[in-house]
Amino acid sequence: MARVVVDxxxxxxxxxxxxxxxxxxxPRLGVSDVASVRIGRRVEIxxxxxxxxERAREIADKLLANPVIENFQVKVES
Amino acid sequence: xxIDTVERAESTPDELQPFAELGLKEDEYERICQILGxxxxxxxxxxxxxxxxxxxxxxxxxIHLKQFGEKxxxxxxxxxxxxxxxxxxxxxxxxxxxxxxxxxxxxSFVEPHQGAATGVGGIVRDILAMGARPVAVMDPLRFGxxxxxxxxxxxxxxxxxxxxxxxxxxxxxxxxxxVFDPSYQGNPLVNALCVGVLPVDRLQNKAATGPGNIVVLxxxxxxxxxxxxxxxxxxxxxxxxxxxxxxxxxxGDPFIEKLLIESCLELYENKLIVGVQDLxxxxxxxxxxxxxxxxxxxxxxxxxxxxxREASMEPHEVLASESQERMLFIxxxxxxxxxxxxxxxxxxxxxxxxxxxNTGRVRITWHGETVVDVPPGSLADDGPIYARPLRExxxxxxxxxxxxETLPRPTDLRETLLTLVASPNLCDxxxxxxxxxxxxxxxxxxxxxxxxGIIRIxxxxxxxxxxxxxxxxxxxxxxxxxGARLALAExxxxxxxxxxxxxAVTDCLNFGSPExxxxxxxxxxxxxGLADGCQELGIPVTGGNVSFYNQTGATAIHPTPIxxxxxxxxxxxxxxxxxxxxxxxLLFLLGETANEFSGSEWAWVTHQHLGGRPPKVDFxxxxxxxxxxxxxxxxxLVRSAHDLSEGGLAQALTESCLRxxxxxxVTVGEDAFVALFSESAxxxxxxxxIGLRQAFEAVVAEQEIPLTLLGTTxxxxxxxxxxxxxxxxxxxxxxxxxxxxxxx
Numbered sequence: 001m002a003r004v005v006v007d008x009x010x011x012x013x014x015x016x017x018x019x020x021x022x023x024x025x026x027p028r029l030g031v032s033d034v035a036s037v038r039i040g041r042r043v044e045i046x047x048x049x050x051x052x053x054e055r056a057r058e059i060a061d062k063l064l065a066n067p068v069i070e071n072f073q074v075k076v077e078s
Numbered sequence: 079x080x081i082d083t084v085e086r087a088e089s090t091p092d093e094l095q096p097f098a099e100l101g102l103k104e105d106e107y108e109r110i111c112q113i114l115g116x117x118x119x120x121x122x123x124x125x126x127x128x129x130x131x132x133x134x135x136x137x138x139x140x141i142h143l144k145q146f147g148e149k150x151x152x153x154x155x156x157x158x159x160x161x162x163x164x165x166x167x168x169x170x171x172x173x174x175x176x177x178x179x180x181x182x183x184x185x186s187f188v189e190p191h192q193g194a195a196t197g198v199g200g201i202v203r204d205i206l207a208m209g210a211r212p213v214a215v216m217d218p219l220r221f222g223x224x225x226x227x228x229x230x231x232x233x234x235x236x237x238x239x240x241x242x243x244x245x246x247x248x249x250x251x252x253x254x255x256x257v258f259d260p261s262y263q264g265n266p267l268v269n270a271l272c273v274g275v276l277p278v279d280r281l282q283n284k285a286a287t288g289p290g291n292i293v294v295l296x297x298x299x300x301x302x303x304x305x306x307x308x309x310x311x312x313x314x315x316x317x318x319x320x321x322x323x324x325x326x327x328x329x330g331d332p333f334i335e336k337l338l339i340e341s342c343l344e345l346y347e348n349k350l351i352v353g354v355q356d357l358x359x360x361x362x363x364x365x366x367x368x369x370x371x372x373x374x375x376x377x378x379x380x381x382x383x384x385x386x387r388e389a390s391m392e393p394h395e396v397l398a399s400e401s402q403e404r405m406l407f408i409x410x411x412x413x414x415x416x417x418x419x420x421x422x423x424x425x426x427x428x429x430x431x432x433x434x435x436n437t438g439r440v441r442i443t444w445h446g447e448t449v450v451d452v453p454p455g456s457l458a459d460d461g462p463i464y465a466r467p468l469r470e471x472x473x474x475x476x477x478x479x480x481x482x483e484t485l486p487r488p489t490d491l492r493e494t495l496l497t498l499v500a501s502p503n504l505c506d507x508x509x510x511x512x513x514x515x516x517x518x519x520x521x522x523x524x525x526x527x528x529x530x531g532i533i534r535i536x537x538x539x540x541x542x543x544x545x546x547x548x549x550x551x552x553x554x555x556x557x558x559x560x561g562a563r564l565a566l567a568e569x570x571x572x573x574x575x576x577x578x579x580x581x582a583v584t585d586c587l588n589f590g591s592p593e594x595x596x597x598x599x600x601x602x603x604x605x606x607g608l609a610d611g612c613q614e615l616g617i618p619v620t621g622g623n624v625s626f627y628n629q630t631g632a633t634a635i636h637p638t639p640i641x642x643x644x645x646x647x648x649x650x651x652x653x654x655x656x657x658x659x660x661x662x663x664l665l666f667l668l669g670e671t672a673n674e675f676s677g678s679e680w681a682w683v684t685h686q687h688l689g690g691r692p693p694k695v696d697f698x699x700x701x702x703x704x705x706x707x708x709x710x711x712x713x714x715l716v717r718s719a720h721d722l723s724e725g726g727l728a729q730a731l732t733e734s735c736l737r738x739x740x741x742x743x744v745t746v747g748e749d750a751f752v753a754l755f756s757e758s759a760x761x762x763x764x765x766x767x768i769g770l771r772q773a774f775e776a777v778v779a780e781q782e783i784p785l786t787l788l789g790t791t792x793x794x795x796x797x798x799x800x801x802x803x804x805x806x807x808x809x810x811x812x813x814x815x816x817x818x819x820x821x822x
Contacts, residue, residue, distance in 0.1 A: 010329075013302035013388060015401070017331035068189045069327050 002051035003077040008065045009040035040070075044077070051076040081393060082120035084448045091117055100127035106462055113456045121442065121449045124394040125363045125457060132626050134360050135461030138592035139624045142602050145609035146619040153618050155581055157281055163207040163356060164274075165620020166281060167582045169646055173535060174278050175543055176208040179218070179271035179586040179642045181625035185304070186268035189327045190235025194268050195243035196330040199402050201272040202247065203356035206339055207405070209282035209346050210274025213519065214533050215244050217254040217270050218547045218586070218640045219510075222263030224502035224820055229258070232266050234821055240270070241513040246332035247339070250522045251514035252531025254547060255640075258502040261551070264630030269586045269640050271547055275535045280346050284355040285373035286408045286434050291352055293369075293377060293432040294414070295362070296421055297338050297404035301387030303328040304400030330402040334426065338403055341424040345407070350417050353408035363397045363457070365406040366432075370440050371458035379432030379442045381449070393444040408434060468602050469595035478556060480689030482681035483673055487751050492802035494684070495728045495754065500812040501683040502820070504725045506736075509817035523650045527733065529572040529721050534650045542650035546572035546643055550724065551636035552677040553692035558600040562607035562639045563695045567759055568723050569643035570615060574704035575719040575762050577654045577711025578645030583612055585622040585641050590634020592626045600637040601626075608639060614697040617643070652711050656720040657737025658765055661792035663717050665744060666774075667727065668703060669761030670784045671753055678757045679724045699760040699783075706781045707762070715766060715774045722761040728754040730763045735796050736810050744789035745799040754798070765791055 010016050016038050023037040043064050045056055056074045065072040080086075087093075095117060097107040102123075110118050110126050118126060132138060146160060157174055158166040164178035182197025198215055205212045217240050222229045244251050254271075286293070304327065345351050353373070355365045362384070370377045381393050387401070409417050414430065421428035435441075442450035471477075488494040498504055507527065516525035523532035523542060530544040548569040554561025566583065573580045585608060590597040612619055622642075628635045647653055675681050676690025710716045720730045727746070735742055746753035766774045778785050789799070797803045 014327070015298070015301060015303065015329040015331060015387070017329070017333065020331070021333075066189070069192065069329065 002047045004045045004047065004051050004053065004056040004074055005077050006043040006045065006056060006060045006064055006072055006074050007040060008043065008060070008070050008072045009038065011069055011071050014069050081444055081447060081449060084119055084451050087119045088116050093117065095123055097123060097127070101131060102127050106130060114452065119449055121394040121397055122452055124398050125450065125452070128360045128363050128398060129367065129457040130461045132592065134364060136624060137462045138464050138466050138598065138626065139601065140463050141465055142605040145605060149609045149613040150618040151613060151616045156618055156620060157278070158208065159618065159620050162621065163204040163284065165582065165584060166208055167620060167644065168278060169535070169541065172278055174276050174281065175273060175535070175644065176205055176210045176276065177271065177273040177545065177584055177642065177644050178204055178621045179269050179547060179584045179640060180204070180623040181586050181588060182268045182270060183265065183588065183625055183628055185327060186236055187232065187266055190232045191239040192327055192329050194236040194239035196328045196402055197268050197270040198240055198243040199330045199332065199335050200358045201270045202249070202335065203358065203405065205272045205274035206342050207282065207284065207354050207356040208274065208276065209280040210276035211343055212249055212272050212274040212339065213521065213535065214250050214252045214531060215270065215272045216252055216531060216545060216547055217268070218549065219254065219256050220262045220267035220638060221258050222266065223260045224258040226263060228263065230821065236266065236268055237510050237513050243330060243332045245515045247336050248518050250516050250518050250525065252516060252522055252525040252533065253545065254526065256507050256510050259551065259636060261636045265628045265635055267588050267628065267638060271584070271642050273543065273545060282346060282354050284369050285353050286369035286375055286377060287352055287373040288410065289375060289434050289436040290411065291434040292409045292411055292414050292430045293379060293434065294407040294409050294417060294428055295384060295404060295431050296341065296407060296428040297426055298331065298334050298401055299385045299387040299427065300396055300399045300401045302391060302395060302399060303402065305395055305398050328400050328402055334403040337424045337426045338405060341420050341426055342405060344420050345417060350413045350420070351407045351409050355406045357404040357406060359400060361397065361399045361401065366440055367454040367457040369406065369408060370454035374438070376435040376437035376439045376454070377432055377441070378435055379440070381431070381442050381444050383429055383431045385427050385429055393449045466592050466598045467595040468599040470599050471596040477689050478691055482675040482678060482687050482690045485675070485681060485685050485687055488684065491750055491754060492804060495804065496812045498679060498683055498725055499729065499732050499809065500816050501679065502816060504679055504729055505816035506814035507817065508814065509821060523653055524576060524655060528656050530576045530578065530645070532576060532578070532647065532650055532653050540649040540651055542647045544573045544576050544578035544645035544647055547640055548572060549638055549640040551638040552682065552688055554604060554639060555636040555688065556677050556690060556692050558603035558637050559607035560692050560695060561637070562604040563611040564692055564759060565639055565641040566608055566611040567695045567697065567700050568721070569641045570700055571703065571721045571762070573643045573645035574707045575654065575721045576647065577652055577707055578647035579708055580643050580645045580704060581617055582644045583617055583619045583641060585619060585639055587622065587624045588628050588635065588638040588640065589626055590629040594634065597634050604637055604639045608641065611697060615701060652714065654707070654711050654716055654719045656734055657718055658734050658740040658742065658791040659717055659738055660767070661740065663765040663767055663791045664771055665742060665788040665790060666764050666766060667761060667786040667788055668764060668783050669699065670758065671756050671761065672758045673752050674756050674758045678755070680755045693757050693759050695759050702781045702783055703760060703762060706777065706783055709777055710774065713773070713777070715770050715777065716764045717767055718765045720763045722763060724757060726755045726757050727763065731796055732809060732813060734763060735806060736813060739806060740791055741793035741795045741797070741806055742789060742791050743793060743797045746788070750798065750801050
């Protein structure tokens with residue numbers, strides 16, 4: 001079994017209301033040194049045999065991420 | 079690379095500029111140079127390219143649209159009309175209503191969810207900018223074939239986006255349309271309407287009057303959203319691959335918009351501002367130049383004061399950004415602290431970015447260097463105007479000769495009815511509308527699937543407004559003049575059947591490329607039809623929007639004018655719903671039925687046929703019907719009323735039976751097929767309590783409206799005598815399983 005991790009993030013110029021809401025809430029917890037928060041998601045894919053990064057990339061592009069507004073990165077988890 | 083300043087532009091007159099890539103023609107570019115007396119700076123070029131685009135300048139449509147003003151009937155009700163952010167109609171001495179429909183087609187194809195969501199956000203800000211509290215939204219939608227795989231991508235995204243944004247804002251979605259046609263395959267239409275209510279004396283305007291007044295930007299930070307064509311300038315500045323970092327998609331945040339609504343209303347209420355303009359397409363560029371041009375003043379703006387989401391943004395990007403949830407205010411210096419205080423109470427950012435001047439120039443500096451120095455009128459009002467060539471589409475004669483009335487008729491009418499009510503355009507739209515909050519705010523009287531949405535606007539008197547949006551692009555394809563008039567007639571009738579008095583019109587005109595003479599001809603004919611129709615009905619067009627370039631490759635969509643009609647109802651308790659509610663009521667058909675099947679749903683569903691000429695439209699009859707419906711509502715003579723349109727009487731009976739699960743028993747004339755499925759205009763199905771028959775017929779006689787007794791309500795089946803009987807359960811299954819089957 002081999003695990004590939006896909007990290008999906010909104011592209012930097014796309015507004016992230018969720019991240020912004022967290023950033024705005026932090027001062028209420030006494031955290032004042034955070035400049036910005038952006039929230040994405042992490043997807044773990046388990047291959048039956050060897051990790052296939054190419055395939056993972058294809059899956060991410062077609063299904064896991066919305067390439068119009070999101071970027072993604074794939075990496076094999078050791 | 080250093081910033082392109084006015085000084086630099088003067089010293090490098092021959093520097094090449096990517097005007098063609100930005101969509102400007104050579105003669106347009108030369109005119110800009112003439113206006114400025116030098117080459118434009120990068121920022122100025124960005125501003126002109128946006129403001130002189132079709133979307134902002136209406137350069138192809140202007141000469142046609144002026145008919146709306148010229149032919150407009152005099153109306154004491156109209157407080158603001160075309161050219162303002164939205165038309166405003168006085169309801170009585172104290173209250174006014176503002177409403178407008180706009181398109182957000184292209185963004186909704188690229189990214190359906192966010193595209194549709196920001197469409198709602200944009201139209202809500204237009205309404206807000208007039209001084210009104212937004213009270214409801216509606217969405218006329220057009221998609222490709224229902225069973226096409228791409229429709230399964232676009233439709234759920236669009237519906238989710240509209241629901242997500244509108245529900246978060248807390249605005250009821252009270253109606254709209256969902257129509258499928260292959261011509262929208264690569265170009266769905268997402269139109270959005272918003273309506274708002276204001277005290278007459280709270281009406282706002284956008285003029286930046288009073289030199290010395292402060293220009294304040296309020297709302298979300300400015301980022302690289304929806305920079306669109308300006309990315310050409312950006313890619314000249316950045317490395318290759320920067321294109322990818324600048325999608326033309328905008329992401330909205332409805333919670334910021336909600337705060338913006340509340341802060342604006344507080345500013346208006348306390349009379350803290352002089353002028354206001356929302357930021358939509360063309361962002362700051364549009365807001366700064368339009369407010370200055372409207373007042374004939376000038377403005378000095380320090381652009382670096384704008385709060386940015388990304389520090390690396392360049393001035394032309396800041397000017398072109400279409401970041402959502404922003405408004406621009408003109409504020410007297412003595413009120414500035416109060417304005418900033420209101421913003422901070424609501425938790426939105428507000429920044430003074432400049433001052434109004436009497437120079438007649440908009441001057442914009444970036445860290446002390448002048449990057450823009452232009453006469454604002456040249457951007458806002460004096461864009462190019464084109465009288466584009468018009469030519470009737472070459473295939474129109476053949477198309478019109480191929481009449482649907484000659485198609486083979488069905489033998490089994492029961493089967494035909496069940497097939498039609500299950501077809502994507504006629505089936506139950508609950509799958510869509512249940513994703514929208516229809517009753518939030520507690521003033522919704524009627525919502526989908528009723529003929530009109532009705533909202534109560536005065537809780538003490540029960541005063542309300544009714545709204546309907548309609549458009550049938552197959553009719554318009556066959557005859558754009560009559561097709562547009564039919565759309566108007568249907569929206570007018572939908573408002574009238576609820577008992578409301580129709581008073582004003584808004585329209586969203588969705589067409590293909592204006593550079594195609596055939597499309598331009600369709601547009602010109604549709605506008606002429608709409609303007610003539612409004613003149614005949616005596617109600618003005620108060621505003622709207624034109625969306626061109628709706629096409630896939632060289633193939634344009636069917637011409638699609640969407641017409642919204644606003645009505646007033648004095649007491650919402652007297653509104654007439656569409657569903658049968660009692661057993662034993664008498665069913666009457668008002669109006670006359672002719673053999674009219676061209677462009678009909680039947681021809682399309684059973685024969686995939688589109689040809690002939692659309693049904694006749696007679697505004698005299700529509701007006702008589704409207705007058706009659708208002709009177710019967712006042713007297714309480716009818717229990718329900720439902721307008722006949724696509725799918726004809728069969729569809730109206732189905733919808734009225736299924737609304738509350740009460741059947742009907744009717745007799746139709748000899749030609750049952752025509753009686754049930756023809757789409758003749760100016761017809762209404764009404765249910766009258768048996769004891770009120772005489773009073774009802776007396777009022778009908780006053781108006782000389784053709785009247786046919788069809789039968790009675792009651793039972794658990796729809797029975798057409800000598801033809802068929804369909805149990806309501808079977809009818810409901812056929813009608814309501816289509817969309818869930820297609821979209822899950």
